[in-house]
Amino acid sequence: MKAEDLKYLESHEWVSVVEHGGQQVATIGISAFAVEQLGDIVHMELPGVGDSVTAGEEFGEVESVKAVSSMYSPVTGEILEVHSAIVDDLSVLSDDPYQKGWLLKVKVDSLSKSLLDFATYKQQCESH
């Protein structure tokens, strides 16, 4: 996945939605900009398979530089897969945030109405 092809929340989560077996499946992660801003990520907590997420609401937390931040879901739906292994090697987030750094796959009920395209998201990051 290329950063240019993804949608973003203002809070720096990315989402890619594909059709799979007649069902929309979203892959969710956090952007390269977020990873860079967070700095050295030392802890991450993710929900479990089968849990529900709601667009715009928290789905997990990270700690970096002694700061705990929430991650917010770009979609509403049921979690199909969790990238549990990533919490054992968080460097993947900075090495490859849009491929190997994925966090959740979700069966989509609905998308956030606040998704930004890459150009708009990039502009937001540059204005920080």
Add this chain to the structure above:
Amino acid sequence: MAVDQALLDLVTQPVVRLYRWETPTLSLGYFQATVDSEQHLESRGCPVLRRSTGGGAIMHDFELTYSLILPAELVQSKTSELYDRVHRTVAAMLAEVGLTALLHPSRPTVQEPIEHGRSSNSSAVSVQREPFLCFQRRAVGDLILWPNAPTSGTHSADTVLGHKILGSAQRKRDGAVLQHGSILFQQSPRAPQLLGINDFLPTARRCDAMDFGLELIERFMSQFGWVWESSCLTDQETNVAQDYEQTRFSSPAWNALR
């Protein structure tokens, strides 16, 4: 800490709080395992709670806790600069009483062997096992005292690591930031590994924690051109804080979350 959390939810303008603890209390960093506190023998028997902010455990005894809450519109993208702002201000105040304190310049240097990950339905892991107590850790920007020699007690001279006397941590929510910090003033029997500011000063020049904190607020606010005034919690803030107290900071489920 329930009040801090309520203020983070409702913040519209900068708020600074200072407080001390009626009962010596151990606060765990948000991601710390409760079981780790059982290994810290000196603090056994003390109440234990879990902060919403990160970092390591703090023994709240002979220390001053500060909290700084900023609304999103006043938060820079690099929130670690807030640590430096407060810590540099304290360093300047300590210089005036003859103590040299410097911001720790590099990545953590005190670490124990890597801890293997643990997974359950919900995934959480500590990638590196750091010392249990915040004040035994070293992170960029921590305020480290470099005394010539301690004036009280018998201590191993810590000439390599110095003495951390101020550490801070944050919780972010919708762009707003809560920053907690602890300033150590004196060695506690519940954490005898750690020395405080007054352990390095002759009796006549020892600092009163609350006076020190109030001066810190004055200086910190003046850096931004802010004028502060004391105020009470609103009814809404009180209600939200009471809710957090029940559901989190007085709740065994929250405090033993990990």
